[in-house]
Each structure stands twice: as structure tokens, then as C-alpha cells.
Amino acid sequence: MNHVLSILLCTAGFAALACAMERQQDALFGGALHGRTTIGLRITGAIALFAALGLVVAWQGWAIGLVMYSGHTSVAAGAVYCMLLR
Known part of the structure; x- marks a missing residue:
């Protein structure tokens, strides 16, 4: 269960x-989003990644947790990349 939650957070x-980048904003929303929205997306993304790190490290400790986090971020980044390819 913790693997699934960590991958979902990542x-x-x-x-x-990705949605905080201008190129994806143009492709997904038809134009640039407001500056505060972009900053909010960046903060939200960072918080989600740190929450996933905290979850995995609390569950497995620093040694294995960081290795698992690296794998989870790789899977998540690949999934988001594939979704943006369209």
C-alpha cells in the first residue's frame, strides 16, 4: 500500500x-496560466514529492527508503512523460 501511495504522490x-511549465500550459490549456497559479503548481509539486520522500523514509528508513524513492520517482516521471507525449 505504501508503494502505491508513494507512486501516486510522485x-x-x-x-x-509539468503543468507549471509554459510549454505544457500552451499545449494543455491553450495559453499561459496566471503567475500565482504557476507558483502554486510548483509548490504543490514540491510538497507532493517531499511527502512521498517522507512516507518512504518513515516506512523503510534512510538506506532503503532513498533507493525506493528513487525507483518511485523514476516510474512516476516516466508515466507523466508518456502522458505528455500525445
Whole structure:
């Protein structure tokens, strides 16, 4: 269950960070979003990634937790990348 939650948090974080980029804003929303919205997306993405890190480290400790977090971020980044390819 913790693997799924961590991967979902990482995916949400990377999706928010991707939506904060101008290129994806043009493709997804038809134009640039307001500056405060972009900053909010960046903060949300960072918080989601740190929450996933905290979850995994609390569950497995620093040694294995960081390795698991690296794997979860790789899977999540690949999923977000594939979604943006369209």
C-alpha cells in the first residue's frame, strides 16, 4: 500500500511541476496560466514529492527508503512523460 501511495504522490508532484511549465500550459490549456497559479503548481509539486520522500523514509528508513524513492520517482516521471507525449 505504501508503494502505491508513494507512486501516486510522485506522479501528482511531477504532473503539477509539468503543468507549471509554459510549454505544457500552451499545449494543455491553450495559453499561459496566471503567475500565482504557476507558483502554486510548483509548490504543490514540491510538497507532493517531499511527502512521498517522507512516507518512504518513515516506512523503510534512510538506506532503503532513498533507493525506493528513487525507483518511485523514476516510474512516476516516466508515466507523466508518456502522458505528455500525445
